[in-house]
Amino acid sequence: MNKASSISKRIHLRRAKDAGSYAITGIFSCLTFLTLVWMVVYVFQNGAQYLTWDFITGDYNQHSYTIRSKSGASVPTTSYFEKQGDEEAYSSRWGIGFEEGKSGEEDVIYIVSIHPDSPFNDLVDSSNEAIQIKPDYYLSSLLVENDDGSLGVYGVKEGAKALAEGLENARLIIDGTLTSHGKGIRGSLLTTLCLIGFSLLFSLPLGIGGAIYLALYAKDNPLTRGIRTLIDVTGGIPSIIFGLAGALIFIPFVNGLTGHTGGSLFSGALTLSIMLLPTIVKTVEESIEVVHASLSQASLALGASKVQTVFKVVLPNALPGILSASLLSIGRIIGESAALIFAMGATIGDNVSLLDGHASLAVHIWTCLQGESPQYGSACAIS
Numbered sequence: 213m214n215k216a217s218s219i220s221k222r223i224h225l226r227r228a229k230d231a232g233s234y235a236i237t238g239i240f241s242c243l244t245f246l247t248l249v250w251m252v253v254y255v256f257q258n259g260a261q262y263l264t265w266d267f268i269t270g271d272y273n274q275h276s277y278t279i280r281s282k283s284g285a286s287v288p289t290t291s292y293f294e295k296q297g298d299e300e301a302y303s304s305r306w307g308i309g310f311e312e313g314k315s316g317e318e319d320v321i322y323i324v325s326i327h328p329d330s331p332f333n334d335l336v337d338s339s340n341e342a343i344q345i346k347p348d349y350y351l352s353s354l355l356v357e358n359d360d361g362s363l364g365v366y367g368v369k370e371g372a373k374a375l376a377e378g379l380e381n382a383r384l385i386i387d388g389t390l391t392s393h394g395k396g397i398r399g400s401l402l403t404t405l406c407l408i409g410f411s412l413l414f415s416l417p418l419g420i421g422g423a424i425y426l427a428l429y430a431k432d433n434p435l436t437r438g439i440r441t442l443i444d445v446t447g448g449i450p451s452i453i454f455g456l457a458g459a460l461i462f463i464p465f466v467n468g469l470t471g472h473t474g475g476s477l478f479s480g481a482l483t484l485s486i487m488l489l490p491t492i493v494k495t496v497e498e499s500i501e502v503v504h505a506s507l508s509q510a511s512l513a514l515g516a517s518k519v520q521t522v523f524k525v526v527l528p529n530a531l532p533g534i535l536s537a538s539l540l541s542i543g544r545i546i547g548e549s550a551a552l553i554f555a556m557g558a559t560i561g562d563n564v565s566l567l568d569g570h571a572s573l574a575v576h577i578w579t580c581l582q583g584e585s586p587q588y589g590s591a592c593a594i595s
Contacts, residue, residue: 259592266346267593270396271562277391278338281384285334288383289359293327301372303379308332310372313350319368320350320391321375335385348393351375356382395587397594399562400576403477406564407552407572408545410481411488412538418485419492420534424522426493427500447490451551458483458555466567475569480556484545491544492537499533500526549574 281287293307302309307327313320324347326332337343353367358381366375422443430436462479466472503526511521527534549572552558557569558579564570571579577594580587 255592255595257592258589259595262589262593266348267396267590268401269398270394271392272394272396272399272560273562274394275392276389277343279335279343279388279390280386281331282334282336285331286383287331291331293330296327297325299324301376303376306331306379306382308376308379310351310376312368312372320352321368321372322350323347335390343390345390346392350391350393352389352391354388355386357384357386359383395590396562397573397576397590399564400560400571400573400594402564403561403570404546404572404574406477406566407481407484408542410478410566411484411545412541414482414485415488415492415541416534416538419489419537420496420527422489422493423496423500424526427497428522428526443490443493447494451487451548452554454483454487455551455554457486458551462555470567472567475555475557476567477556477564477570478566480552480569480572483551483555484548487548487551488541488544491540495537495540496530496533499530499536502533503529546572547574548572549578553578 287305289305291305291307293304295302295304295309297309299309299311301311302325307330308323309325310321311324313322323332323345326345326347332345333342335343335345351367353365354375356364356366356378358364363386364378364382366378370378426436426440430439458479459475462482463475466476466479466482467474470476470478507525507529508521511525512518516524552572552575556572556575558571558575559569560576560579561568561570573594577591580591580594
């Protein structure tokens with residue numbers, strides 16, 4: 213009776229421990245899930261308003277234009293364009309709306325709406341070339357000629373309302389300064405795509421070749437075990453150490469070949485290639501090892517050579533593992549920042565070149581969060 217009672221107590225104690233373990237696991241799983249949901253919601257709420265086509269395809273650097281009306285292209289007094297939004301500063305004669313704002317620390321007047329047929333769309337720059345004006349461009353100053361021949365000067369000091377009211381009496385624009393908003397990610401996006409392509413181009417052949425050797429040719433000896441240990445250790449090295457190696461090895465190597473100075477997209481791709489090798493080798497080696505031996509044996513029995521068996525039987529059956537290695541590598545490339553800051557640089561550029569250093573999307577996010585006024589919206593939109 214006492215023995216049965218003791219067994220019953222142990223069973224109840226075990227069930228209580230199991231229930232406690234399940235409860236703790238469930239609580240922490242829920243906390244983790246809620247944290248992830250909160251992060252996704254936060255990124256979406258703060259970045260959705262910035263994620264536009266112009267943001268994706270636009271230049272990061274601002275461009276300033278000196279604008280004026282075409283020769284003889286005056287706007288008649290009968291010109292009228294219906295207001296399209298709720299902007300307070302709107303010129304119905306020119307079909308354009310303004311609001312005051314800031315660009316960094318500078319006070320500016322933003323263009324918030326412009327009618328498709330607005331005379332502003334016919335303005336030209338100092339080279340007499342047409343300018344494609346978009347909302348979010350801003351004006352610093354404007355010199356106009358009024359209907360009575362007098363001149364009017366408007367700028368930030370006068371304000372957006374005074375500018376809109378002044379344009380109601382203006383027949384042409386003599387001179388002005390227009391600046392594009394910038395802050396686009398086109399250059400960083402193209403840099404990231406180039407990094408993906410060149411890094412995989414360098415690392416996949418080496419990684420697959422190493423995996424084939426370790427899985428099919430290497431014997432189980434101290435040298436092979438040492439190579440596998442070295443691969444495992446390399447996979448655990450912090451990425452910033454790879455960046456330091458890239459700055460010390462690949463930047464001088466590339467500069468010696470090309471004559472350029474400083475980091476480049478090529479040196480960044482070479483650095484990432486070394487980082488990706490452990491992941492590719494381990495993943496592809498495991499996928500090769502799970503290919504059934506009977507397939508290789510059948511191929512050899514039919515007269516195929518070892519090389520033919522590897523490339524026509526083993527690798528096609530290991531393709532899912534190779535694709536997995538490629539996807540893991542792409543994820544590592546997209547999310548890498550520390551190594552690229554050292555090996556390639558953190559300069560955000562619009563014109564991508566293989567021999568120049570530009571920021572990838574991850575480095576772009578890091579750059580947005582620097583300084584006294586972090587751009588959380590842009591960083592969330594990129595994420």
